[in-house]
Amino acid sequence: MTESSLTEASNKKLAAGLLAIFLGSFGVHKFVLGYNTAGLIMLLVTVLTCGVAGFVMGVIGIIEGIIYLTKSPEEFDSIYLQNSKEWF
Numbered sequence: 001m002t003e004s005s006l007t008e009a010s011n012k013k014l015a016a017g018l019l020a021i022f023l024g025s026f027g028v029h030k031f032v033l034g035y036n037t038a039g040l041i042m043l044l045v046t047v048l049t050c051g052v053a054g055f056v057m058g059v060i061g062i063i064e065g066i067i068y069l070t071k072s073p074e075e076f077d078s079i080y081l082q083n084s085k086e087w088f
Helices: 003-026 028-032 036-048 054-070 073-082
Strands: none
Touching: 003 028, 003 036, 003 054, 003 073, 028 036, 028 054, 036 054
């Protein structure tokens, strides 16, 4: 892994982790990682249920945010950027 790709993975990891924790119910972190379908699912579930299921999406976001932030940049790049693991 080159220095620039390591820096990019580290930046995306931090952005995705914080967005997942604070805006997870809207799926913003999924859009940042390029998982548009997963992000749209989270957004629609939250909006179409008038926020009722948004609580569940928020909990999922917090869990994913913690998982993202606890991975090393190499692990994050391998799992979420190269292999495109969308959920957890």
